[in-house]
Amino acid sequence: LMLELNKIYNMDCIEGMKQIEDKSIDLVLTDPPYNISNYGNAITKKGNKIVRADFGEWDKWEDIDDYFKWTLKWIKEVDRITKEGGSFYSFFDNHYADHITYLVEKETNFRQKAPIVIVKNNPIPHVRKTNFRSAFERATLFVKNIDKKPKTFNFLSQEEMVNVMYYNIGQKETSHPTEKPLSIIEKFIKISSNEGDLVLDPFVGSGTTAVACINLKRNFIGFEISKEYCDIANKRIAEAQAQKKLDEVLP
Numbered sequence: 596l597m598l599e600l601n602k603i604y605n606m607d608c609i610e611g612m613k614q615i616e617d618k619s620i621d622l623v624l625t626d627p628p629y630n631i632s633n634y635g636n637a638i639t640k641k642g643n644k645i646v647r648a649d650f651g652e653w654d655k656w657e658d659i660d661d662y663f664k665w666t667l668k669w670i671k672e673v674d675r676i677t678k679e680g681g682s683f684y685s686f687f688d689n690h691y692a693d694h695i696t697y698l699v700e701k702e703t704n705f706r707q708k709a710p711i712v713i714v715k716n717n718p719i720p721h722v723r724k725t726n727f728r729s730a731f732e733r734a735t736l737f738v739k740n741i742d743k744k745p746k747t748f749n750f751l752s753q754e755e756m757v758n759v760m761y762y763n764i765g766q767k768e769t770s771h772p773t774e775k776p777l778s779i780i781e782k783f784i785k786i787s788s789n790e791g792d793l794v795l796d797p798f799v800g801s802g803t804t805a806v807a808c809i810n811l812k813r814n815f816i817g818f819e820i821s822k823e824y825c826d827i828a829n830k831r832i833a834e835a836q837a838q839k840k841l842d843e844v845l846p
Contacts, residue, residue, distance in 0.1 A: 608797035621792035680746030705737035771801035802828025
């Protein structure tokens with residue numbers, strides 16, 4: 596690999612992935628931009644505050660077709676660098692998860708292994724009372740194998756291996772608006788990789804995937820276009836690495 600492992604690179608992931616060799620990544624796990632900042636009236640929760648969900652320029656495209664084209668572009672790079680039988684988890688906007696899955700299966704070597712639903716125990720109240728409260732998020736597990744056979748699948752307990760998971764929103768470690776729960780990211784990494792494997796997160800955000808990799812003894816590479824989130828992620832990574840060293844020293 597041309598890139599140093601266990602680092603986050605402040606760059607566009609499509610440019611970044613071009614520096615990664617074919618079939619060299621064991622697992623890809625990411626939460627890409629959803630293009631929801633363009634909906635105008637979306638809201639999200641920060642701690643106990645409800646705020647407008649305009650996440651910034653990194654979450655805006657001209658139109659939805661443009662967004663789909665861009666999505667396929669980065670997923671094709673993921674396809675190229677993932678090992679045969681490697682796994683790929685991605686969160687998607689509920690509205691478009693199935694359409695993106697269709698495009699991915701049509702245009703790449705990935706096949707959907709399982710849809711995953713992540714339920715928010717404490718969804719945001721619907722202020723205007725004109726719709727259902729949004730209480731779940733969608734993720735998809737793809738495998739780079741026509742028969743959907745992953746090279747690594749560490750089945751945990753029957754209880755843990757249900758494709759519906761639960762968490763509380765608002766319990767974030769950073770100011771990143773769409774930070775995912777560490778426990779769920781760790782679960783995906785445990786299931787679909789082994790110690791020493793190389794995990795890539797093309798949209799590493801506040802560094803949750805990197806922290807999970809440190810905790811679970813996996814190597815990682817992350818890309819993040821925002822300098823602000825890169826700084827947050829690097830701080831978290833340094834703390835996690837220091838904690839790991841302490842844990843190894845202390846009885």
